[in-house]
Amino acid sequence: MTARANAVRAGAKEEMVMKKPCILLVEDDHDISRLLTLELSDADFSVIHRDNGISGLLAVREQEPELIVLDLGLPDLDGAEIARRVRKTSETPIIILTAADDVETKVAMLNAGADDYLAKPFHAEELIARINVQLRRRYSSAVQRIGDMLVDGARRQVFWDDQELRLSPREFELVNLLCAQPGRVYSREEIERNVWGDDLPPSSNVVDVHIANIRSKLRDAGGFGIIRTVRGIGYAVKG
Amino acid sequence: MTARANAVRAGAKEEMVMKKPCILLVEDDHDISRLLTLELSDADFSVIHRDNGISGLLAVREQEPELIVLDLGLPDLDGAEIARRVRKTSETPIIILTAADDVETKVAMLNAGADDYLAKPFHAEELIARINVQLRRRYSSAVQRIGDMLVDGARRQVFWDDQELRLSPREFELVNLLCAQPGRVYSREEIERNVWGDDLPPSSNVVDVHIANIRSKLRDAGGFGIIRTVRGIGYAVKG
DNA sequence: GCAACTTGTGACGTATTTGTGACACGGAGG
DNA sequence: CCTCCGTGTCACAAATACGTCACAAGTTGC
Secondary structure, three states, X not given: OHHHHHHHHHHHOOOOOOOXXXXXXXXXXXXXXXXXXXXXXXXXXXXXXXXXXHHHHXXXXXXXXXXXXXXXXXXXXXXXXXXXXXXXXXXXXXXXXXXXXXXXHHHHHHHHOOOEEEEOOOOHHHHHHHHHHHHHXXXXXXXXXXXXXXXXXXXXXXXXXXXXXXXXXXXXXXXXXXXHOOOOOEEHHHHHHHHHHHHOOOOOOHHHHHHHHHHHHHHHHOOOOOEEEEOOOEEEXXX | OHHHHHHHHHHXXXXXXXXXXXXXXXXXXXXXXXXXXXXXXHOOOEEEEXXXXXXXXXXXXXXXXXXXXXXXXXXXXXXXXXXXXXXXXXXXXXXXXXXOOOHHHHHHHHHHOOOEEEEOOOOHHHHHHHHHHHHHHHOOOOEEEEOOEEEEOOOOEEEEOOEEEOOOHHHXXXXXXXXXXXXXXXXXXXXXXXXXXXXXXOOOOHHHHHHHHHHHHHHHHOOOOOEEEEOOOEEEEOO
């Protein structure tokens, strides 16, 4: 449920009512937290704020947020420590905020189980962008059925008529994206941003080629016309 | 270890209805008890809380918990006294929490009938780990069956077709993790966090090598294709 | 102290994946 | 009917990920 909600949310804000993803913000600086709470709410997240590590940890259990934004310099607990303890029991994405921008800190954080890292000062939009990346990465694991096609995010498998398609990682990501919102048209740019992320393949017709390959594999399994081409824009799956 | 134990139980709960072990927590500090209740529930125990010795003793009779976690510094009764009285009528495992960490107390507690002893401050995971040890000692636990493979968490044994595989500790941990949720794909990072924990093997292809060894042992016993490679991500067992 | 075993590392071969450019195709508009 | 632009298709080169091996360091038990 979270899964779908988030996978879908990127483009869907305007069209349907859906549960807002809940962000837990653990930050002791009152000014920053107030500002961020506003910005995040604005970006259509529901925000829970805690100003110390202990109550932050409690909130993780009690509220089960979809994502955690964690300040490194908390009065009681070390950010890394919090990350480690969250990781003991859950895979909730964690984004760390910090004043320092050195490599060691970054590595230490990621080793502790953080998923991303943002050095102050930063723009709220950047944080929001990274939040969305993490949400998509983690919660694109829903099981989605579209006609005879079945997309299982947790297993990273796609079936047509109970026959598995052997998709490469990129192919799977692409299918998974399109299937997040059956019927919705994804532009090439949107697809590249979501599937390729920071790797940016700025040139060429990669998307088209991959779509072609996916179609071919679908055809081999007996599926036709699942992926619709929208001339001038991009692609969509039938919905 | 803790992480794994929980993962196993968490995963098992989806498929079979299994009674959660019931823990009786006797603790007067309200903050600690709230946190522990949450942590324990999270670890998939059912928790009963009492905040004094008398009602604690009553609860032992009435609820018949599988294990008792006992704070030493209670307002009405001495922890040792409680332990002794429980022992008059039952062998229910008892774990004592205490502020002091001296040897005499420890000996006194164990003499009174306690099974284990934990000095504050402690991490919840440590408590959970010790709880699991005690439960395992007293009751046998989680057995997972996946096709012809059988994973016995309590005995730390894996069988294929009733033939035992001789797995090294690490190998067992790895298999056990993957089998906690058959079908679910575990990323290398996730595997490292869960199997290696804080020992951090930051470099190299350890996971792959171990998987290869496990596969080889499975093959020797007649099992093929149990562990699926998910390119670009990690591994999963068929399910 | 020796032997057997466990564990992590680095190197290497191989199969798959992935991006690119060239070109064919086809519909929309003139 | 012809042209043009956006797509489909193909083959190829480069990059990458994974499986495997041999080895060294560390443990355990005898």
